[in-house]
Amino acid sequence: MSSILFECLYRGERYVGFDKPDAGRPLELYQVCAGQLQAEFIAADTPQQVVDSIVTHAEKITVGSGDPELRYLPPLLPESGNALLSGFMRTHKSKYETEPVEGEPFVAPNWFFKGFGSWAKMPGETLIVPEKPVALIEEPEVALVYVNDDEGNPHYVGYTFGNDLCDIGLHRENPGWNPYCKLCDTSLAPWVFLGEPPQSVTGRVTIERDGATAWEGKFSCGGDSLYYKMRDMADHLFTYPAVRRPGMVNYILLGADEASFHDGFRIGDGDRISIDFSSHKIGLSNVVQFGGRPSVR
Known part of the structure; x- marks a missing residue:
């Protein structure tokens, strides 16, 4: 298969x-x-x-x-543009003082709108962010892919990986500004893995500046690292009719752990972010551009 x-x-x-x-x-x-x-x-x-x-x-x-x-192309992206890119925040166990308890009632983590499916950038394309971000952060994440049928019922296709680049500095200045913080381009891998969401995903981030490595670090983002179960998060999101529009494709980002920002590094204009999802033998590499006009797909 x-x-x-x-x-x-x-x-x-x-x-x-x-x-x-x-x-x-x-x-x-x-x-x-x-x-x-x-x-x-x-x-x-x-x-x-x-x-x-x-x-x-x-x-x-x-x-x-x-x-x-x-x-x-972004996975299964409809020509009509009927696709949504969104995700969940603060999902990793490392961000909680206690472990999840089996059988406890599900309380959904915060959700954010990241953009339309056509906003997703492919490996090698430039990631455009606001002209004066406060402090950017790369976020290597699992992304679940669903397609809705003519009655709005979601059908799971598989999973891929993304970089939910965002302005964490703006969010920290005022959490209410989080919708603005997320208005940065997202890199999405075009390859969909046809199977259950992964429990173990590991890899490494390398950020280059002027051709030299400026920061690097490892990460994990599979189910074993998450406080919440992947399917619980997705199932909860699909209780909302707005994301069950007929024919809509949903790319659901499942959250990231601490990254370069938490190590004191600050991503700059022109830096290249390369994310090696080594456990799955794929990578994302994109240059960051402050300001500029978005590309049209």
Whole structure:
């Protein structure tokens, strides 16, 4: 069974692939139409049925993984833009004095709106933040991917990873300004892992300035590190009709632990943030730009 799925554009056409790019190894791509993957996951009983259907019926091409005409897309992003990027705050066990108690009533953590799905940036794209942020923080996180059917029922697709870059300094000046703090671009990996949310995710962050390493540190963001259960957070969010709009895709960020900010480091204009999710052998690398105009996708 393929455990990974991604969508991309190649020479103006939409394709899906079932492997991570590997330098020097060609990619097998299968042509799909807009909305096909969403419909396939809604109708299927298992992810393998989706993979089998596409591999059996779609036209296949082979391209180089570094082909400049290949452009990755946010996972299952609808052409209509009907997608929401949001997440939860203060979810890690390290931020609590006690361990969670099995069977205790679920009390949801704070939730935030991060942006529309089309706002998500792919690896290699620039992350634009406000012109004068107080103090930025990178946040390596698990992101759950859901697609709603025509009646608004959410269907779990799988998980990917993101960098919820935000202005923690502004939040600390006034927690009520947290919605402003989140108005920074988010990097999202295009690869969806087709399986249950991960319990163990580990990796390392490297921040480069002028070509040299300025800060680095390790992180964990899997279920074993979280105070809350992943599915409890998602299930609670879906009690709200606003996120159950028909056809909507939801990218749900599940929170991050302490990072460079807590070590006294301050991210600067032009810094490159590279996040190696080493447990899953994928990475995100993006340059940060203060101010500027957002890109249009």
